[in-house]
Amino acid sequence: MKKFINSVDSVLAESLDGFAAAHADLVALGAERKFVRRCELNPRKVALVSGGGSGHEPLHAGFVGYGMLDAACPGQVFTSPTPDQIVEAAQAVAGDAGVLFIVKNYAGDRMNFEMAAEIAEGRIATVVTDDDVAVENSTHSSGRRGVAGTLIVEKIVGAAAEKGLNLEGCVALGERVNTRTRSMGVALTSCTVPAAGTPTFSLGEDEMEMGVGIHGEPGRRRVKLERADAIADEIAAAIVQDLDARAGAEALLFVNGFGGTPTIELYLMYNAARRMLEKRGLRIARSLVGSFVTSLDMAGCSLTVSLLDSEATALWDHPVRTAALKW
Incomplete structure (x- = not known):
């Protein structure tokens, strides 16, 4: 394993310190690095909080800022954040309009965000993302996995929250965007978790994992490496079939x-x-x-398609200012 680290135990802490220093105009670290929050908060809007295991950067901390998240909770690499992290993040950014948790469909994430919602004070609601069409269940989830489509939910709902949409409206919008969004990935190599020091799985020089998860979970099948057009065609077919979109429908790719x-x-x-x-x-x-929902050093990519209407398009185009997305 070759990585730019000082110690396996300090990778996340040192990375968070660097992230907060590099983007000090946008974000600040919470106590004991439990969460990343916006520097400038708007107490009148719905506060969006997300999080998950580290190793997927810039998801989620890179999306903290105007037009997206108010706070993000980073767990250890590929490990869910703890309920106390989530509670402290929610309390730090909550205003009069309530807090919305945006949670990827992984067992640990869902359990810990649910516990946090029970403990935290104030109005809290949750949207769960499950956009992966590759498999119905995996080693980390019951039902479909929440993957790159989470970014689209965070962006569109984040814009709506900035424009003053209430908590119930943000939940309904987030659920609608999630149901109109599908993803699927393919891996050419494994990733290497620093604490493990060896690749999560092995692929032959001429193999790829079709439908891989963002933690290296198995996909639909392991096959011989194909041309890019053939890979894109298989993924596009799976996504379009699942979306059941009408001909001529507008979409975000x-x-x-x-x-x-x-x-x-x-x-x-x-x-x-x-x-x-x-x-x-x-x-x-x-x-x-671009590389926005990563799996450490894995070679591969995912395709995400989200069906658009005039409202979703306008909210996607709404200004955003975060470390990872700006327009």
């Missing part, structure tokens, strides 16, 4: 890198995916390409 894939390949995959989706009747109206 998000091509997400897993941490070890160069940008040149991500744009190549975007080109392939766009063609395959348009062939199936979708019209790509908005796009995002």
Whole structure:
């Protein structure tokens, strides 16, 4: 294992210190590094809080700021944040309008956010994301996994909260966006968790894992490496079939890198995916390409498609200012 670290035990703490210092105009660390919050809070809006295991950066701390999250709770690598982290984050950012938890569908995340909701004071609601079409159940979840589509929910609901939508409205919007969003990933290599020191799984030089999870969970099947067009075509077919979208529907296409894939390949995959989706009747109206929901150093990518209407498009276009997304 070759990584830029001083000690396996201090990786997260030192990374959080660096993140907060680099983006001191946007974020501040909570006590004992339990959460990252916005520097400037608006007590009149619904506060959005998310979190999960580290190793997926910039998810979620990179999306703390105007137009998205008010706070994020980083757990240890691939480990859920604890209920006390979540409670302290909620209390630090809560205003008069209540708090919305946005939670990926993993057993530990759901359990700890549910416990936090029971403990914390004030009005709290939850939206669960489960956009992965690869498998119905995995080693970490019951039902579909919450993956890169979580970013889209956070962005659209975050914009609505900035515009004054109430807590009930934010929940309904988040659930609607989640039901109109689907993702699927493919891995070319494993990732290596620092504490383990060895790859999570092994792939042959000519193999890929189709439908891999963001923690390295197994996908649909392990197959021989194929051309980019063939990979994009299989993923696009699975997503479109699951979405059951009408011909001519507008959509957002998000091509997400897993941490070890160069940008040149991500744009190549975007080109392939766009063609395959348009062939199936979708019209790509908005796009995002980059490594935003990663799996440490895994080589691979995911495709996410989110169906748009005029409201969702306007909220996607709404200004955002975070460490990872700005427009």
